[in-house]
């Protein structure tokens with residue numbers, strides 16, 4: 001694995017490890033390009049703040065820390081700083097304006113929560129047969145990709161909706177087509193493999209293969225150890241072979257300012 005662009009830090013409150021520990025583990029595992037993409041802070045209108053992301057006040061230090069390591073380790077590894085960002089349409093524009101002041105290099109698109117992740121809005125990973133939840137997942141994914149600022153789409157198959165249904169298949173076919181139209185690679189997520197989550201979902205990757213989508217593999221490391229990618233990587237490669245996926249190893253960051 002030459003490049004991994006999906007890495008968290010302790011700042012998001014559900015990952016552990018300092019940026020330096022991730023860098024050293026990446027080098028140890030032979031990774032040449034390491035991108036940090038911790039969960040973005042979000043500016044919700046009522047200052048609702050979740051337990052799974054850093055606060056806006058921590059963003060500057062996150063970026064500075066990564067950029068210092070980038071200089072320090074430049075002979076050993078190429079380091080980049082970005083964020084993993086949900087497309088919550090009610091709040092995205094304000095967030096974007098705020099983020100513009102920072103030297104962030106890239107964004108990964110992620111769909112984690114129904115609507116705006118407020119209070120009772122469920123996590124997309126909870127099993128559901130409700131069409132409105134699938135529809136909102138689709139909407140966030142597609143509207144997000146159409147903004148043109150996302151370098152790739154992380155775990156696009158996170159939603160836990162019956163994937164053997166025609167409704168799922170038609171929806172995901174459209175997601176894949178928009179990904180192609182806007183040149184957004186789709187990520188096979190190694191954390192999902194590692195933890196035996198509902199993703200990677202073979203039904204999704206079959207469609208992505210038929211649609212000839214660009215595919216990238218990401219560690220989604222929430223501990224420095226999760227950069228030791230060998231075992232889940234081999235399993236991910238089985239999907240790549242089985243569904244004839246167009247694997248890419250590196251990405252070009254989408255300009256976003």
Ligand SMILES: [Zn+2]
Pocket residue numbers: 008012014039222
């Ligand atoms: Zn996370």
Ligand SMILES: [Zn+2]
Pocket residue numbers: 006008084154220
């Ligand atoms: Zn992530």
